[in-house]
Amino acid sequence: MARLVVLGGGVSGHTTATFAAKWLGSQHEVVVVTPNSKWNWIPSNIWVGVGEMTKEEVTFDLAPVYAKAGITYHQAKALSINPEGKEDSDKPFVTIEYTSEDKAGQTETIEYDYLVNATGPKLNFDATPGLGDGNGQMGENTVSVCTADHAVHAAEEFQKAIEKMKAGERQKFLIGTGHGMCTCQGAAFEYIFNIEHELNKAGVRDMAEVKWISNESFLGDFGMGGLHMKVGGYVVSSKLFAESLFAERGVEWLIGAHTSKVEAGKVEYELLDGTKGEEAFDFAMLIPPFAGVGLKAYNKAGEDITGTVFAPNGFMKVDANYNAGAYENWKASDWPRTYQNPTYKNMFAAGIAFAPPHIISKPMSSPNGTPINPTPPRTGMPSGIIGKAVAHSVCDLMTKGEDAKLHEASMAEMGAACVASAGKGVFSGQAAAMTVYPVVPDFEKYPGTGRDTDYTFGEIGLAGHWIKHILHHLFIYKAKLNPGWTLIPE
Amino acid sequence: MSEKKVVEEEINFQKNDAFNLTMIPGAFARKMRTCVIWQFIRFVIINVKMIIVVSKSH
Known part of the structure; x- marks a missing residue:
């Protein structure tokens, strides 16, 4: 019997672990190490963040699901990896620290035959002074929707702002990114239009100023260098699509902005042209930049080999081309296909935890040298697809031997569906539904736009809103491993 | 003096320069x-397209 250890229980880790457990059966052991007791359908945190959903509607307990799947579950965070074992043993192992109430702070080592790092991101609030509290957590000046608890807090603060407006006090809402190197603009994009929708619903829209601040060099970049879609006989940039949406809703934008400091009621920023400024706010939701979770790695002698296993940003190195050089040399083939660590072949990274070869958007910096560009999105559908491909590979390695062919899931060959929905009512909401294919543009295969415009599209309406509702229920159903869960695609 | 013609969906163009340089949907597009x-x-068409994208991605 061999053991697969999966670090992380988010979209990617959960997908890897549950498929591996199904395919391996009782012949082998699957272990999940995740600091959370609950699984969270993160896309619906947006609705929690405006008070349209409860935390309970977007989360569920992991323990009974893993018990049903025959997965060994440790509520703990991984601290380090020893891929060569230790002096008296060749067996690789991870060191974990429990986060569950009954064993909080206790450490333990778990040996593995195969390891999948799907730890997701560290929400690096402290990268921007005042965005964090100095201890790695969110500060008190802004709110976030990155976790269900954050979203609950955001909804409470939002409700207070609505009450102030009803009492005659104008409010300014600032939504976007809290650093020049953020990703996940899509989440902030969805949140700002939910805020705007709810303000209308509450009858206080005229008392509010709603403004977008983002590190994108143009609206609609979304960390993917933008996209092109067919609309009305034209092929148009997502810039027009996004700007139109903002103008229609009366939402101003400030782009190419690195948020350099946050204080109570004020952010300081630097723009791509080097100018600096300030923006006041009464309510701000600023997405933090992401980093690796800070896992360490040690060799057999106990020497630190973190730099060998992980990139400087803390994400795990995989089969990507990290030496692509300047933007002009970037190719779709730089992106990883198998997510296998090049040094230790029994280690993989899935979802946000893998180190991308470079960003997707065109790299930009201010004349002062401050990099201001979105980092690549790897959430949602790509995370799930990568997690499943990695599970396939590991299962084949365990059952067919070390020469088994690895499964591939390059982001330059996969698409992604994104639905940004405002409002929650069946007939009162509207969504921007988008698909992009492939996520990473391939200008050799699709000269011009880098993507297949037959399958890269976006439109606004009730239809996308219904899809958002369906996805919410479908993916939670699937994650709970209810009957037929394997038939639901990632 | 000519009568004032107010088209609700066009008002935002005047609110700032950035709004003025983009496109804003008219009444028909909004209604649809x-x-x-x-x-x-x-809904049917988007679903079919999404299913194709999903199938091409696995």
Whole structure:
């Protein structure tokens, strides 16, 4: 019997672990190490963040699901990896620290035959002074929707702002990114239009100023260098699509902005042209930049080999081309296909935890040298697809031997569906539904736009809103491993 | 003096320079976004397209 250890229980880790457990059966052991007791359908945190959903509607307990799947579950965070074992043993192992109430702070080592790092991101609030509290957590000046608890807090603060407006006090809402190197603009994009929708619903829209601040060099970049879609006989940039949406809703934008400091009621920023400024706010939701979770790695002698296993940003190195050089040399083939660590072949990274070869958007910096560009999105559908491909590979390695062919899931060959929905009512909401294919543009295969415009599209309406509702229920159903869960695609 | 002609969906163009340089949907486009029959048709089409994208991605 061999053991697969999966670090992380988010979209990617959960997908890897549950498929591996199904395919391996009782012949082998699957272990999940995740600091959370609950699984969270993160896309619906947006609705929690405006008070349209409860935390309970977007989360569920992991323990009974893993018990049903025959997965060994440790509520703990991984601290380090020893891929060569230790002096008296060749067996690789991870060191974990429990986060569950009954064993909080206790450490333990778990040996593995195969390891999948799907730890997701560290929400690096402290990268921007005042965005964090100095201890790695969110500060008190802004709110976030990155976790269900954050979203609950955001909804409470939002409700207070609505009450102030009803009492005659104008409010300014600032939504976007809290650093020049953020990703996940899509989440902030969805949140700002939910805020705007709810303000209308509450009858206080005229008392509010709603403004977008983002590190994108143009609206609609979304960390993917933008996209092109067919609309009305034209092929148009997502810039027009996004700007139109903002103008229609009366939402101003400030782009190419690195948020350099946050204080109570004020952010300081630097723009791509080097100018600096300030923006006041009464309510701000600023997405933090992401980093690796800070896992360490040690060799057999106990020497630190973190730099060998992980990139400087803390994400795990995989089969990507990290030496692509300047933007002009970037190719779709730089992106990883198998997510296998090049040094230790029994280690993989899935979802946000893998180190991308470079960003997707065109790299930009201010004349002062401050990099201001979105980092690549790897959430949602790509995370799930990568997690499943990695599970396939590991299962084949365990059952067919070390020469088994690895499964591939390059982001330059996969698409992604994104639905940004405002409002929650069946007939009162509207969504921007988008698909992009492939996520990473391939200008050799699709000269011009880098993507297949037959399958890269976006439109606004009730239809996308219904899809958002369906996805919410479908993916939670699937994650709970209810009957037929394997038939639901990632 | 000529009569003032107010087109509600065009008012935002005047609010700032950035708004003025983009496109804003008119009344027909807005109506179609919430027309249940049209949106049901779009729902089917978007779903088919998404399923194709998903199938091409696995």
